[in-house]
Amino acid sequence: MSEAATHEATRTYDVIVIGAGPVGENVADRTSAAGLSTVIIERELLGGECSFWACEPSKALLRPVIARADARRVPGLRQAVGPLDVPAVLAHRDDLANHWHDEDQVGWLNSVDVDLIRGHGRLDGPRQVTVHTPDGGTVRLTARHAVAVCTGTSAALPDTPGLDLARPWTSREATSAGEVPGRLVIVGGGVVAVEMAAAWQALGSQVTMLVRGELLSKMEPFAGELVADGLREAGVDIRFGATVATVHREGREARMTLADGTQLAADEILYATGRSPRTGDVGLDTVGLAPGDWLTVDDTGQVTAIAEGWLYAAGDVNHRALLTHQGKYQARMIGAAIGARANGEPVDDTRWGAHVSTADHTAVPQVVFTDPEVASVGLTTRDVADSGRRIEVVDYDIARVAGAHQFAEGYRGQARLLIDLDRGTVAGATFVGPGVGELLYSATVAVTGEVPLERLWHAVPAFPTISEVWLRLLETYRDRHQPRRKPATHSSPKE
Incomplete structure (x- = not known):
């Protein structure tokens, strides 16, 4: 179907999807595949944050940085590696973001028979959505079966005096900027902060990071420590325990005062201090919910506060796992669940059923694309106390x-497995080091599939690859529990 005309005042669909990022697109794809008439509403660009201001442009900035760092560690190659061609890096980033146009996404929607309405969609009572279109029109929609809110998140900014007038960067500006700032101050220590520090320092900025706590505080402690070492070696100035008291901008220069009185000047300031749900203006109040709140859902994506079961929420907006790949996973399950319910089919909501996003609780994978890389899935030692599980930690130096x-x-790196002692399975895995992102899917399969350690012994890693660290981790665990026996001594027979 083509982009829906907006002169039609009222329409009815089986499913209405608000938000056309990767999550909304996947919900719409699955409900359409189930034979349900589906419309998707988007006020910005189809493809959303991931395609234009997050995952894809950020990795386009980071890939040359990581490739150059890897090359500099290879004898015979490091001498040939020079500085980055900054205009070429930015031009490639622009190409991958399709120069912030979404025609290809529109073509994909047409191919899967999903209608599109451009505009700002808001709930307007149970199963009702009103869309205010860019041309000033209004379209009123009714859903026979479901409305799915897939509006994602936006950058959360603190209430720092002067910040509202200082024109700070958020993740959007950090991934789409057309020029390299001479001095960049980054406030925050999470994934966006460390990735953008790595990218812009390599592209020519003098980067200063202001971190209240520690880097990558939700991951294993050694991950943040190794990433901090890598950033410092690249030239990033990291200041821990730093809190911003005031911010103001004088012309092109931004000035900051820290809580200890330290003064800083920068050309740009990036605030990477968390995310907030985009639910402030989607009409939650019209169905008895609080605007601006996260939407709590069950494992099939139904918003638990709506007893009638018609409202769903997928992706970042439900606060389960703020990652594009995890949101798309939810969307596939949710779209299938909507289709099953609408078609009168049974919903498979068993632990690993076809209509539930169980992995949100057990096996959320994530890669941090810094130098060194970080790859993690499942539990970390920070989670163990709340897990109620008997866990043993197994570490190994990847450089061995x-x-x-x-x-x-x-090479410098670290690997950690968390072993569930009662189940004899891997409950979590974290790898830090160059190239470890490619280890993550095997770890995700091990955690999700609850593969017994006895079976993992038969998964043979190819030699010589970094994946051999799996064997070394298993050997470390085995030797800890089955110490080597000393060889028996034999006397010579007496004459």
């Missing part, structure tokens, strides 16, 4: 694996 020496001279 033969494949690490092939990958880079002077």
Whole structure:
């Protein structure tokens, strides 16, 4: 179907999806595949934050940075590696973001028979949505079966005096800027903060990070420590325990005063201090919910506060896992669940059923694309106390694996498995080091599939690859529980 004309005042669909990022697109794809008439509403660009201001443009900035860092560790190659071609990096980023146009996304919607209405969609009572279109029109929609809110999140800014007039960067400006700032101050220590510090320092900025606590505070402590070492070696100035008291801008220069009285000046300030749900103006009040709140859902995506079961929420907006791939996973399950309910089919809501997002609780994978990389899935040691599970920690220095020496001279990295002692399975895995992102899917399969350790012994890693760290971790665990026996001594027979 083509983009829906907006002169029609009222329309009815089986399913209405608010938000056309990757999550909304996947919900719409699955409900359409189930034979349900579906419309999707978007006020900005189809493809959303991930395609234009987050995942894809940020990795386009980071890939040359990481590739150059890897090359500099290879004898015979490091001498040939020079500075980055900054205009070429930015131009490639622009190409991957399709120069902030979404025609290809519109073509994809047409191919899966989903209607599109551009405009600001708001709930207007049970199963009702009103869309205010860019041309000043209004379209009123009714859903026979479901409305799915897939509006994502936006940058959360603190209430710092002067910040509202200082024109700070958020993740959007950090991934789409057309020029390299001479001095960039980054406030925050999470994934966006460390990735953008790595990117812009390599592209020519002098980067200063202001971190109240620690880097990557939700991951294993050694992950933040190794990333901090890498950033410092690249030239980033990291200041821990720093709190911003005031901000103001004088012309092109931004000035900051820290709580201890320190003064800083910068060309740009990036605030990477968390995310807020985009639910402030989607009409939650018309169905008895509080605007601006996260939407709590069950494992099939139904908003638990709506007893009639017609309202769903997928992706960041439900606060389960603020990651694009995890939101798309939810969307596939939610779209299938909507289709099953609408078609009178049974809903498989068992633990690993076809209509539930169980992995939100057990196996959320994430890669931090810094130098070194961080890859993590499942539990960390920070989670163990709340898990109620008997966990044993197994660590191994990745630099001791033969494949690490092939990958880079002077390799530094760390691997950790969390073993569930009662189940005999892997409950979590974290890897830090160059190239470890490619280890993550195997770890995700092990955690999700609850593969017994006895079976993992038969998953043989190729030699010499970094994946051999799996064998070394298993050996470490085995040797801890099955100490080597000393060889028996045999006397010579008496004459």
